[in-house]
Amino acid sequence: MIGRIHSFESFGTVDGPGVRFVSFMQGCPLRCLFCHNPDTWDINRKCQYEMTPEQLRDEALKYRSFIKSGGITVSGGEPLMQAEFVAEYFRLCHEEGLHTALDTSGAIITDKVLNVLDNTDLVLLDIKTMDAELYPRLTGVNQNNNLAFLDILEERGINTWIRHVVVPEITDNDKWLHKLGNHVAHYNCVEKIEILPYHTLGTYKYEKLGEKYKLMDTPALSAQRANEIRKMMSQYKPCQ
Ligand code: SF4
Structure with a gap:
C-alpha cells in the first residue's frame, strides 16, 4: 500500500496538542473558495513522497523525542481520500504509543473511513458552514457530510x-456562527472550537497552477474581528 504525501511538517504546533509530526496528504474532493493549499487537490499530481505506512511511521519516529508528548497528525488536502493508508499508519503509530490526530472536512464517510477512526485519538473537524445554501458555493460540492461525521464522532466518543x-x-455572519455554536454545544465529544481567520497567503499558488483565485477582492479577517468572534463563540464551548 502506497500513500501519496504532499509534504511533512516535523515540528507542527497548530494541528493538535503538543509538538507533532504532520503529514499533508495529496488529494481533496472539495474546492473551498478560501483554500490555501490548491496544490493538494489533485490526488494524481506529482507529490513529494510516495511511501508505505511503515515508511511514514519510521519517518515520524525519527522525531520521537520531540513528539512523545504531542503526537502525529494527518492533514491535507483531505486525508480520508487515502483512508486505507491512514488507517494502517494510525494503527502502526498506536503500536508505538503515539497520539494520533486526523484533520478532516468529514466529507467522506465509508467503511474504510470508520476503520481510520478505530485508531484516532483526536479529530480536527473543519465545519465549513451551517448554511446549507452557501455550502455548495463555498466548497464546490453539493453533499455536506460535516454534521453526520460529527454524529459518528459523538457515538464513538472521539x-x-x-x-x-x-x-x-462569506462566513463572517453572526447568525450562522451562533447556529454553529448552538449545534456543537450539545456534543460531549467537542472539546473546543478553533476560529481560523481567513488569510490570503496561498493566492500565489493559484497563479502557479494557472487557476483563478475567486476571492481576489476579499480582505483577510482582522485580528480584532477574530477575537470578537472567539469571545462570542466561547458561550458555547471553549474557543480559541
Ligand atoms: S477541504 Fe481543505 S484542502 Fe480541501 S479544498 Fe477545502 S480547504 Fe482546501
Whole structure:
C-alpha cells in the first residue's frame, strides 16, 4: 500500500496538542473558495513522497523525542481520500504509543473511513458552514457530510476540535456562527472550537497552477474581528 504525501511538517504546533509530526496528504474532493493549499487537490499530481505506512511511521519516529508528548497528525488536502493508508499508519503509530490526530472536512464517510477512526485519538473537524445554501458555493460540492461525521464522532466518543474558517462577507455572519455554536454545544465529544481567520497567503499558488483565485477582492479577517468572534463563540464551548 502506497500513500501519496504532499509534504511533512516535523515540528507542527497548530494541528493538535503538543509538538507533532504532520503529514499533508495529496488529494481533496472539495474546492473551498478560501483554500490555501490548491496544490493538494489533485490526488494524481506529482507529490513529494510516495511511501508505505511503515515508511511514514519510521519517518515520524525519527522525531520521537520531540513528539512523545504531542503526537502525529494527518492533514491535507483531505486525508480520508487515502483512508486505507491512514488507517494502517494510525494503527502502526498506536503500536508505538503515539497520539494520533486526523484533520478532516468529514466529507467522506465509508467503511474504510470508520476503520481510520478505530485508531484516532483526536479529530480536527473543519465545519465549513451551517448554511446549507452557501455550502455548495463555498466548497464546490453539493453533499455536506460535516454534521453526520460529527454524529459518528459523538457515538464513538472521539475527542473533537471544531475548526471554522471565517471569511469576511462569506462566513463572517453572526447568525450562522451562533447556529454553529448552538449545534456543537450539545456534543460531549467537542472539546473546543478553533476560529481560523481567513488569510490570503496561498493566492500565489493559484497563479502557479494557472487557476483563478475567486476571492481576489476579499480582505483577510482582522485580528480584532477574530477575537470578537472567539469571545462570542466561547458561550458555547471553549474557543480559541
Ligand atoms: S477541504 Fe481543505 S484542502 Fe480541501 S479544498 Fe477545502 S480547504 Fe482546501
